[in-house]
Amino acid sequence: xxxxxxxxxxxxxxxxxNLKIVLDGVMIGALFAxxxxxxxxxxxxxxxxxxxxxDFVIAGGYVCWWLSQQGIPALLGVPAAFIVMAAIGWIIYRxxxxxxxxxDLFTTLLATFGLAIMMAQILNLLFGSDTQSVSLGxxxxxxxxxxxxxxxxxxxxxxxxxxxxxxxIVFMKYSxxxxxxxxxxxxxxxxxxLGIDTDKVYAFTFSLNAAICGAAGAIIVMVWVIQxxxxxxxxxxxxxxxxxxxxxxxxxxxxxxLGIGALEQYGAHIFGIGYQQAIAVLLLLIVxxxxxxxxxxxxxxxx
Amino acid sequence: xxxxxxxxxxxxxxxxxxxxRNISLSVKKGAITxxxxxxxxGKTTLFNSIVGYHPIDAGKIQFEGREISKLPVQEIAxxxxxxxxxxxxxxxxxxxxxxxxISLPHRKMRFSDAFGRNGAAEYxxxxxxxxxxxLYEKRFLRAGSLSFGQQKLLEFAMALMNEPxxxxxxxxxAGINPTLINGLIDRLQxxxxxxxxxxxxxxxxxxxxxxxxxxIYCLAHGELLAQGSPDDIQKDQRVIxxxxxxx
Amino acid sequence: xxxxxxxxxxxxxxxxAAPFVFPDFRTQLATLWLMIIVALTWxxxxxxxxYNSLGNITFYGTGMYVAAVITIGLVYDVGDYTGAxxxxxxxxxxxxxxxxxFLGMLGAGLFCAIxxxxxxxITFGLRGPYFxxxxxxxxxxxxxxxxxxxxxxxxxxxxxPVYPGDLDTGKxxxxxxxxxxxxxxxxxxxxxxxxxxxxxxxxxRDDEEKAEAMGVHTLQYKLATWAMxxxxxxxxxxISAFQLIHFEPLETAYQTINLxxxxxxxxxxxxxxxxxxxxxxxxxxxxxKEVTWNYLLGWQWVALxxxxxxxxxxxxxxVVGWLISKKPQWFHVQGKSSETVSEERP
Numbered sequence: 001x002x003x004x005x006x007x008x009x010x011x012x013x014x015x016x017x018n019l020k021i022v023l024d025g026v027m028i029g030a031l032f033a034x035x036x037x038x039x040x041x042x043x044x045x046x047x048x049x050x051x052x053x054x055d056f057v058i059a060g061g062y063v064c065w066w067l068s069q070q071g072i073p074a075l076l077g078v079p080a081a082f083i084v085m086a087a088i089g090w091i092i093y094r095x096x097x098x099x100x101x102x103x104d105l106f107t108t109l110l111a112t113f114g115l116a117i118m119m120a121q122i123l124n125l126l127f128g129s130d131t132q133s134v135s136l137g138x139x140x141x142x143x144x145x146x147x148x149x150x151x152x153x154x155x156x157x158x159x160x161x162x163x164x165x166x167x168x169i170v171f172m173k174y175s176x177x178x179x180x181x182x183x184x185x186x187x188x189x190x191x192x193x194l195g196i197d198t199d200k201v202y203a204f205t206f207s208l209n210a211a212i213c214g215a216a217g218a219i220i221v222m223v224w225v226i227q228x229x230x231x232x233x234x235x236x237x238x239x240x241x242x243x244x245x246x247x248x249x250x251x252x253x254x255x256x257x258l259g260i261g262a263l264e265q266y267g268a269h270i271f272g273i274g275y276q277q278a279i280a281v282l283l284l285l286i287v288x289x290x291x292x293x294x295x296x297x298x299x300x301x302x303x
Numbered sequence: 304x305x306x307x308x309x310x311x312x313x314x315x316x317x318x319x320x321x322x323x324r325n326i327s328l329s330v331k332k333g334a335i336t337x338x339x340x341x342x343x344x345g346k347t348t349l350f351n352s353i354v355g356y357h358p359i360d361a362g363k364i365q366f367e368g369r370e371i372s373k374l375p376v377q378e379i380a381x382x383x384x385x386x387x388x389x390x391x392x393x394x395x396x397x398x399x400x401x402x403x404x405i406s407l408p409h410r411k412m413r414f415s416d417a418f419g420r421n422g423a424a425e426y427x428x429x430x431x432x433x434x435x436x437x438l439y440e441k442r443f444l445r446a447g448s449l450s451f452g453q454q455k456l457l458e459f460a461m462a463l464m465n466e467p468x469x470x471x472x473x474x475x476x477a478g479i480n481p482t483l484i485n486g487l488i489d490r491l492q493x494x495x496x497x498x499x500x501x502x503x504x505x506x507x508x509x510x511x512x513x514x515x516x517x518x519i520y521c522l523a524h525g526e527l528l529a530q531g532s533p534d535d536i537q538k539d540q541r542v543i544x545x546x547x548x549x550x
Numbered sequence: 551x552x553x554x555x556x557x558x559x560x561x562x563x564x565x566x567a568a569p570f571v572f573p574d575f576r577t578q579l580a581t582l583w584l585m586i587i588v589a590l591t592w593x594x595x596x597x598x599x600x601y602n603s604l605g606n607i608t609f610y611g612t613g614m615y616v617a618a619v620i621t622i623g624l625v626y627d628v629g630d631y632t633g634a635x636x637x638x639x640x641x642x643x644x645x646x647x648x649x650x651x652f653l654g655m656l657g658a659g660l661f662c663a664i665x666x667x668x669x670x671x672i673t674f675g676l677r678g679p680y681f682x683x684x685x686x687x688x689x690x691x692x693x694x695x696x697x698x699x700x701x702x703x704x705x706x707x708x709x710x711p712v713y714p715g716d717l718d719t720g721k722x723x724x725x726x727x728x729x730x731x732x733x734x735x736x737x738x739x740x741x742x743x744x745x746x747x748x749x750x751x752x753x754x755r756d757d758e759e760k761a762e763a764m765g766v767h768t769l770q771y772k773l774a775t776w777a778m779x780x781x782x783x784x785x786x787x788x789i790s791a792f793q794l795i796h797f798e799p800l801e802t803a804y805q806t807i808n809l810x811x812x813x814x815x816x817x818x819x820x821x822x823x824x825x826x827x828x829x830x831x832x833x834x835x836x837x838x839k840e841v842t843w844n845y846l847l848g849w850q851w852v853a854l855x856x857x858x859x860x861x862x863x864x865x866x867x868x869v870v871g872w873l874i875s876k877k878p879q880w881f882h883v884q885g886k887s888s889e890t891v892s893e894e895r896p
Binding site: 392405465 | 742744749757759760761766767768
């Protein structure tokens, strides 16, 4: 307890520490927001709540890590992870998701939970259970007399995340496929009547989601660490962000993503790094309770 | 006769669309009151406001003198004010008799009663009410396999099983075979007279509502257009215009 | 009626005889009963009430810890005990062991039931997938918090005294504790599902909004159902604590992806929302697991994930559900009328 109090008082004694924590949190939060955006996409378009979301992220990270082990520049790992995960996502849709998409929500949830267990274990068997990361070998910038350190790698990561997000938004807005996806999200039956092949749309959406997650994972492995069993925490973060922001609310998803990143960094600072998963889960419970109270006020339930 | 449901200056809008504007009406205890109006005039919205499906923007709603506009659905139901759904809702996986037995008035039970089994008295009552709506022969069929009209009758019987004080019926004759409608009017009137249940009915079928109701309110464009006895309403030029779309 | 009683009698005899006929498999048989218990309790909310929890394992882990704390706390200071990591100075007499076991099982059940009511007060506001994810969150969070709580041993876990008698009698004792709890639970559920309570939770499953609109006290029923389920899971957890002797929080007590997901798979395999489904599913799953586990060479967990996916995708109704659709006449229940009811109970 004393330790926690000391950590909190540190925040007040040295306000610059807050700046560092927020900066760190925002940089990692941008990547959380990316995975959450993918979840919001499949959730909104296909009504699939994907519990394997975080495992897509981790798998993408391992693609990048494996390539860098083979001597390929890590930055190329990001597009590579995007492409590989798009293919894996498409296969998963064809084998599993398309068969449960019309069933009740718990069926899809459980199917993706089974998938999450499978993916984590396969990654564990292939790559071992050690934490891994890829060093880009860039310098670190220092500000405020060295109190604030910003590794250039992280800046590049945020930049890439932003580029990817912007690309997806432009795609969704202007391409034929993007329009078909948005139409299907609003009313799948009407879209079908108007000649949109919704099955293709679903396959594409799920594959795009896996690709976004994969790219996010590839960036994460460069600025942070990955481990086969970190997937569930990433999934929970994605759920927290989407639940807090609501579907189809892109600015909300970004804001919530950055906020979650910052809150987790604060939590890690106060309670220690061992509580990281606990903090992510507690944030989930807090967000659910807050949304519940909001719904109660309008005589509704959270469903 | 005393007032049982009292709606005062209720307004409700969804986004920019005003579904109910400043509506006041009252339902007399023991009577049959009708609510009519063209499609989209805000009748179902008003029902939903009364039974607690969404919050209202302004106004008061009282049931037996008690403010209910802030209560959630189940608490209002436990006060004895029930509704049936326009799109019928029954427990589709169970058979008709089970549907009836589940509809026993839980508000009159203690929690410990839940751990008892239903006795002959409950079964008899369920069977009598199924007989009353003409579904006795079909009581062991899965409720989901009944036709829409039969499901509607089952839902009505379930509502009666619950012994409500007030019952809000949303288009009870919609989807029911026209030859059965006279029978249904008779049953609604008997439910009102024999069981003493106050009825508040949304109805599109003018013949039904004019034959049945003691008092009728007419909504148009979310506002209260006219009120009065069936005769008054039938003669009211504004009501005729509203239905024919003359303005 | 008569051959039904005969059928149950045979099962009861088989249950008593099993550990003597297969003395080498006592531990596996005991675990089978554990699976039956958790599957039956999961089905109370998941199958009968339509609330699919992914967090019932919370009560298993909590039951273990409550039993341990009660047993140790009756004799020693818990903080000292865990501080010494179960060192030799802390001995337990036979009387202390058994009174701790009895009170531990009871206390674990009651504690978990109360905990279910408190947690359920929040989580039952959540519907559908939110409930599943919320309860999963509760399970993970509880495990993480306990693993950081030094008083109960933190991440190292906690060790209970060893069974004072000889090993084989101990195995028998644990078998009969599980089996007794399982039979009790089965009989309890058979009775419960036939009461108005069973009808009410089925109504919540079929259409909760309709049940609310009919004035059913939905929250009360949901809390009561979860509390009853938690009671039995807590008792099972307490028995496990004594059986395993030493356990730690994340892998043993709050084992979210082991037992936590096994119970769901058992129910889905056997058939959701039926009394026999969870039992059949638990037996199938356990036998499958015990037979294949050692031959899978590290791929067990991948196979488990695949089994979950295959079950939900291709085998939704489960064994009993499949039988009901293929052979409805076997399950044909004659609808009761007012006459038969009054005949049954004059």
